[in-house]
Amino acid sequence: DQQVKQNSPSLSVQEGRISILNCDYTNSMFDYFLWYKKYPAEGPTFLISISSIKDKNEDGRFTVFLNKSAKHLSLHIVPSQPGDSAVYFCAAHTGGFKTIFGAGTRLFVKA
Amino acid sequence: DAGVTQSPTHLIKTRGQQVTLRCSPKSGHDTVSWYQQALGQGPQFIFQYYEEEERQRGNFPDRFSGHQFPNYSSELNVNALLLGDSALYLCASSSSRTGKNYEQYFGPGTRLTVT
Numbered sequence: 203d204q205q206v207k208q209n210s211p212s213l214s215v216q217e218g219r220i221s222i223l224n225c226d227y228t229n230s231m232f233d234y235f236l237w238y239k240k241y242p243a244e245g246p247t248f249l250i251s252i253s254s255i256k257d258k259n260e261d262g263r264f265t266v267f268l269n270k271s272a273k274h275l276s277l278h279i280v281p282s283q284p285g286d287s288a289v290y291f292c293a294a295h296t297g298g299f300k301t302i303f304g305a306g307t308r309l310f311v312k313a
Numbered sequence: 314d315a316g317v318t319q320s321p322t323h324l325i326k327t328r329g330q331q332v333t334l335r336c337s338p339k340s341g342h343d344t345v346s347w348y349q350q351a352l353g354q355g356p357q358f359i360f361q362y363y364e365e366e367e368r369q370r371g372n373f374p375d376r377f378s379g380h381q382f383p384n385y386s387s388e389l390n391v392n393a394l395l396l397g398d399s400a401l402y403l404c405a406s407s408s409s410r411t412g413k414n415y416e417q418y419f420g421p422g423t424r425l426t427v428t
Contacts, residue, residue, distance in 0.1 A: 206355075234415045245317070245403055245419030246356070291355050295415035299369040301346070303355030 205229050206294050208304035217313050221279040225292030225304055228273060232294040237266060237277045240289045240306070249290075250277070282311045315340050317420035319404050325426045326394050334389040334423045338406030344414060345387040347379060348403040350422070356403055362387050363409065391425075399427045 207226045215221045227235075233254050238246035252259040252266045252275070259266050265278045279286055292304040318337045326332050338345050344363045348356035358371035362381035376392045385406075391398055401424050405417035 236415065238419075243421065245405075245421050248416050248418065251416060293355075299346075299361045299363075299414070300358050300371065301415065301417065302358065305353065305355045
């Protein structure tokens with residue numbers, strides 16, 4: 203039962219260009235959506251979140267867009283930097299105490 | 314400001330054995346969640362502890378149990394280990410006082426290998 207899906211296992215982007223990471227979900231009751239970044243041998247690091255009542259949240263180079271009718275969210279990174287190369291996880295909070303993660307997308311930013 | 318710490322870093326156990334993993338939350342955090350991350354997958358929620366009680370559980374059997382201590386640190390115990398329990402076990406902490414308990418801070422994980 204995959205309630206949060208990241209359908210692209212990997213993405214390659216040139217330095218300075220935009221990276222767009224996508225995520226789909228099935229449960230309309232999620233109250234918050236989050237993006238985490240993970241480097242090898244480290245735990246996931248919280249990046250940015252968005253409430254289910256918003257459609258956009260921005261923090262520096264990172265912007266998350268939420269399309270509730272399509273049950274889709276995306277993370278935009280502009281401009282992309284080599285240090286952004288990592289695995290990005292989309293996650294959804296259930297309104298209780300449980301967070302459900304997608305399988306992750308590996309981002310490669312080429313210099 | 315100490316982040317989330319976990320011990321041990323790596324562990325090798327035999328099928329049928331029992332294991333205990335430990336976690337200290339980020340300073341100021343009172344809530345601890347445990348996740349299992351299999352290779353190539355995202356973290357899967359095991360359970361969450363708050364005020365020394367398990368308050369929500371994911372789809373994991375009773376072989377997985379936990380504990381939270383008065384200083385908010387936590388343990389994850391797994392009994393009767395199976396080969397399929399081999400994974401990275403992540404601990405995450407959050408604060409009930411900020412109103413943002415959905416923002417979790419993760420430790421580096423414990424890599425468990427069952428042979």
